[in-house]
Amino acid sequence: MCGIVGFFDKSGGPAPVGAAVLAMLTALSCRGPDSAGIALWGAEADGVVVRVNPGDGADTEARRREIVRRVSRLGRVRVSAAQGSLLRLVVAKAEPAELALAIEAVAPDVEVVSMGRRLEIVKQVGAPRSLEAQFAVSKVAASHGLGHTRLSTESRVDLSHSQPFWAHGVPDLAIVHNGHITNYHRLRRLYEQQGVRFYTENDSEVIGVYLARKLRAGASLGEALRDSVSELDGSFSYLAATSDAFGFAKDPFCLKPLIVAETDGAVAVANEEIALAAGLPRGYQAREAGAGAVGLWDRPGGLT
Amino acid sequence: MKIVDCTSRSVREINEAIRRLVDGGEPEILVRNPGARHNLAVAILKDVAITIDGSAGYYAGGMSDGVRLTIQGSTGWGVAECMLSGTVVVDGNAGNGAAASIRGGTVVIRGEAAARAGIAMKGGLLVIGGDTGYMTGFMMQRGRIIVCGNAGPALADSMYEGIVFVGGEIAELGNDAVVSEASPEERAEIGATLARYGLKGPDSFRKVVSGRKLWNYDKKELDVWKAAF
Numbered sequence: 001m002c003g004i005v006g007f008f009d010k011s012g013g014p015a016p017v018g019a020a021v022l023a024m025l026t027a028l029s030c031r032g033p034d035s036a037g038i039a040l041w042g043a044e045a046d047g048v049v050v051r052v053n054p055g056d057g058a059d060t061e062a063r064r065r066e067i068v069r070r071v072s073r074l075g076r077v078r079v080s081a082a083q084g085s086l087l088r089l090v091v092a093k094a095e096p097a098e099l100a101l102a103i104e105a106v107a108p109d110v111e112v113v114s115m116g117r118r119l120e121i122v123k124q125v126g127a128p129r130s131l132e133a134q135f136a137v138s139k140v141a142a143s144h145g146l147g148h149t150r151l152s153t154e155s156r157v158d159l160s161h162s163q164p165f166w167a168h169g170v171p172d173l174a175i176v177h178n179g180h181i182t183n184y185h186r187l188r189r190l191y192e193q194q195g196v197r198f199y200t201e202n203d204s205e206v207i208g209v210y211l212a213r214k215l216r217a218g219a220s221l222g223e224a225l226r227d228s229v230s231e232l233d234g235s236f237s238y239l240a241a242t243s244d245a246f247g248f249a250k251d252p253f254c255l256k257p258l259i260v261a262e263t264d265g266a267v268a269v270a271n272e273e274i275a276l277a278a279g280l281p282r283g284y285q286a287r288e289a290g291a292g293a294v295g296l297w298d299r300p301g302g303l304t
Numbered sequence: 305m306k307i308v309d310c311t312s313r314s315v316r317e318i319n320e321a322i323r324r325l326v327d328g329g330e331p332e333i334l335v336r337n338p339g340a341r342h343n344l345a346v347a348i349l350k351d352v353a354i355t356i357d358g359s360a361g362y363y364a365g366g367m368s369d370g371v372r373l374t375i376q377g378s379t380g381w382g383v384a385e386c387m388l389s390g391t392v393v394v395d396g397n398a399g400n401g402a403a404a405s406i407r408g409g410t411v412v413i414r415g416e417a418a419a420r421a422g423i424a425m426k427g428g429l430l431v432i433g434g435d436t437g438y439m440t441g442f443m444m445q446r447g448r449i450i451v452c453g454n455a456g457p458a459l460a461d462s463m464y465e466g467i468v469f470v471g472g473e474i475a476e477l478g479n480d481a482v483v484s485e486a487s488p489e490e491r492a493e494i495g496a497t498l499a500r501y502g503l504k505g506p507d508s509f510r511k512v513v514s515g516r517k518l519w520n521y522d523k524k525e526l527d528v529w530k531a532a533f
Contacts, residue, residue, distance in 0.1 A: 254400060254419035254438050257381060272380055273340035273359050273399075286340075286359060286378040288399040288418035290456060291438035 001151045002163075002178040003028030004258075005275050006239040008144040008246040008267040008297050014043055018140030020279045024270055025128045025147035027278035031178075031271060032151030035162035036131055037123025039174040040142040041243055044117050047078055048094055048171070051121055052087040053159050055109035060087070063106060070102045084134030085124045085159055086113060096171050111160055111199055116172030118143075118243045123162040143299075144246045146239050148176040155201040167208035168199065170215055172243045177204035178271055179256045182234035207238055221245040222296040229292045237289070239269060245298035254291035261286045267297050305332040315343050326352050342380065345373055351390070362399075365392040368409075384411045387428065393501065400437075403430040406447070412501050419456070422449045425466060433503045439478065441468045441512070450494055452505035462532055463514045469494055471506040479532040482515040 005024040009015040021038050029036075054063040060082050067087065068080045075094035080087065091099060100112045114121035122135040128149050131137050148163035155161050167173040181187075184203035191209055192198065198205060210232065214224035221240060225247050235255035239248045248269055250258050257271045261284040268279045273286045289295065308321045318335070322345055325333050335356045338344055342361035345354050348371040356364065359377030369388040378396035382404050389409040394402075397415035404420070406428040413421070416434040423439070425447040432440075435453035441460040454472035461478025469486055477483065486494065486509040498505050517528050 257399060259378075259380070259399065272342075272361060273378060274342075274361055277340045277359065282358070285396065285415075287397045287416060288380075288437070291419050 001031045003031030003147075003149040003271050003275070004176040004178045004237065004239055005147040005270040005279070006145070006176070006241070006246065006248070006268070007279055008241075009142075010265055010267070010297070010299075011143075012299055013143030014141030015143065016138075017142040017145045019138040020266075020268075021145040021147045022128070022132060022137045024268065024275040024279040025131075025149055027275045028147075028149055028270060028272060029127050029129065032149045033127040034150045034152045034157045035123065035125045035159070036128040036147070036149040037121060037162050037164050038131060038135075038137050038145060038147045039114065039119060039121045039164040039166075039176070039241070040137070040140050040145040041116075041118040041172070041241065042120065042140060042142040045090055047075070047090045047092045048096065048099060048115060048117065049120055050089040050091065050099065050103065050115050051113040052089065052103055053085070053109075053111045053113050054082075054087050055107055055111075056158060058107065058109065063087070063110065066106050067103050067110070070106065071099065074098055074102055084122065086122060088120075097169060100168070109160075112166070112168070113159075114164075114166040114174065116166075116243065119166070119172040119174055121164050121166055121174060123148075123159060123164065125157060125159060125162065144241055146174060146176045146241060153180070154203065161200045161202045163202075163204060165202075165205050165208045167212035167215075168197070170212040170242075173208070173212060173215065173240070175204070175208045175211065175238055175240045177207055177236060177238040178258075179236035179238070179251065180234045181206055181232055181236060183232065184234075187232075203234075204238075207232065207236075207240070211240055215242075221247055221298070222294070225249040225294045225296065229294060237271065245296060247294065247296035248289065250289045250291065250293045252292040258289045259286050260289050260295060267295075269295070305334055306330050307334045307336055309336045310339060310341065310344075311337045315341055318344065319346065322348070322354065326350050338377075340377070340380065345371065348373075348390075359396065365390075368392075378415070383413075384409070387411070389428075397434070402432075403428070406430070412503075414501075414503065416453070417451075422447075422468075425449070429497070431497060431501060431503065435472065441466070442478070444468070450497060450505070450509070452498070452503060460512045460514070462518055464519070465514060468512040469509040470512060471509050474510065474512070477512070480515040480518045480528065481512050484511050484513070486511045 076092040079090040181203040237256040237258035340359040347367045351370040361380040365373040366385040371390040380399040384392040387406045393412040402421040403411040414433040417436040419437040437456040439458040444463040444466040449468040457476040458478040460481035
C-alpha cells in the first residue's frame with residue numbers, strides 16, 4: 001500500500017491548501033507509516049525556491065554554509081535556513097540545472113528535493129503526523145498540493161526514497177504514486193543510457209523522469225498523463241502537478257484505488273474516501289476513477 | 305430507533321455497539337458520522353434495518369446474512385462482499401468490486417459502480433442504477449446483474465454462469481461473453497425489480513451470458529484460451 005492525496009483549489013488560491021492536504025494525508029496514515037511528505041504550490045517566490053536534503057547524519061549547518069558558498073556564485077541567496085529534515089533556499093536568479101549541479105556537488109548524499117517558483121516539497125521519515133511539527137504545513141497557503149504516506153515494499157526507507165518526488169530538471173513538476181511500475185528497470189536502463197541520473201531505487205521515481213521528458217518534448221501535462229497509461233506498466237494510481245495544472249492517471253486494470261470528488265470550489269483526490277471526508281465539507285459526490293482514467297484540472301491564466 | 309455515533313470510536317467499538325443492539329433485538333439502527341470508515345456493519349447475521357448516515361469505506365455490510373443496510377452516501381471497495389442474504393442499498397456510487405462473491409441477497413447501487421462489480425458472484429442480485437466500470441461480472445458463477453446505464457470494457461469476462469442485463473451501451477464484451485436480447489418476461493422482471501427500489505431504467509435491455517467455450521479445455525480452441533489469459 002501507500003496513501004496518496006491531492007487537493008486543487010479552483011479559485012487559484014492562496015487558500016488553506018496546506019491544512020487540507022495535511023488533514024487528508026493524516027486520515028490515510030494507516031496506508032503507510034514509513035515516510036510522509038507534502039508538495040505545495042504556493043504564491044510565486046521572488047526567485048527560485050530550493051529544498052535540499054543535506055544528507056543522512058551530516059552536519060547540516062556545515063552543509064548549509066558550503067551550499068550557500070557555491071550557490072552564491074550563480075545568484076544571490078536571499079534565504080537559507082534549516083527547517084526540519086531539509087534546508088530551504090531562495091536564490092534570486094539562477095539557471096535550474098546549474099543550480100542543482102552546484103548544490104549536489106557539495107557531497108554525494110546531498111540532493112535537491114524540490115525546485116521551482118511555486119513548488120515546495122517537505123518530507124520526512126515517519127508517519128504524517130510529525131510533518132506539522134517539522135514544517136508547519138497547515139499554515140501554508142497554496143493553490144494546490146499533493147501528499148504521500150509510504151509503506152515501503154521494495155526500496156529502502158530514508159528521506160531520499162520518500163515521496164512526493166520532484167521531477168528532477170523540470171521546475172515545479174512533482175508526483176505522488178501508489179502502486180508498482182513493473183517496467184521500471186527497462187525504462188530506467190533506457191533513460192540512464194541517455195544520461196538521466198536516478199537518485200533512488202524507488203520505482204515511483206521513474207514516473208517523474210517520464211513526465212519530465214514528455215513535458216520537455218513539448219507535451220502538456222494532460223497529454224503526458226494520457227500517454228503514461230499505456231507506456232507505464234504495472235499497477236498505479238498517481239497524481240502529478242505543475243504550477244498551473246493538476247491531474248491523475250490510473251492503470252488500465254484499475255488495480256489501485258483512487259476516489260475523486262469535485263465541488264464548485266475544489267477538487268479532492270485520494271485512495272480512500274476517508275481522506276476526502278477530511279478535506280472537503282459534506283455534500284460532495286465521491287466516485288472511483290475508472291480503468292485507465294486520466295483527470296486534469298488546469299488554470300490557463302496561472303495563479304492570481 | 306437506536307443510534308450508534310462513530311465519532312471518537314474505533315471500528316471495532318462501532319461494530320461491537322451495533323452488534324450489541326442487534327443481539328438485544330433492536331429492529332432499527334442508525335449509524336451516525338461514519339466518515340467513510342472501513343468495515344462498518346460487517347457480519348450482521350439477523351434481519352435488522354441499519355442505516356449508515358453518510359459514506360462508508362471498504363467492505364461495508366460484508367459477510368452479512370439477513371441485514372437490511374442502507375448507506376446514504378458512497379462506498380469504497382467490496383461493498384456487501386460475501387453476503388449470504390439480505391439487502392444492501394448504496395445511495396451514491398460504489399468503488400471497485402461491489403457485491404464481490406455474494407451468494408445471495410440483493411445489492412443496489414443507485415449511482416455508478418466502478419471496476420469489477422459483481423466479480424465472482426455465486427448468487428444473488430446486483431442492481432446498478434448508473435454506469436458500471438471495467439470487468440463487471442468477471443468470473444461470475446451464478447446470480448444476476450442489472451445495469452441501467454453503460455457498461456465498461458471486458459464486460460462479463462470469463463463468466464461461468466449467471467446473467468448480466470445492460471440497458472445502455474456496452475464498451476466491449478469480455479472473453480466468452482455472448483449477447484442476446486432480454487425476453488419480454490425478463491424485461492417485466494427487470495422493470496419490477498427496478499420499481500421496487502425506485503429506479504428507472506431504459507425500455508430495452510441486452511442480456512449477456514457465458515458462451516461456455518471456456519468450460520472445458522479444447523486444444524482446437526487454443527486461441528480462445530490464449531485470449532482469455
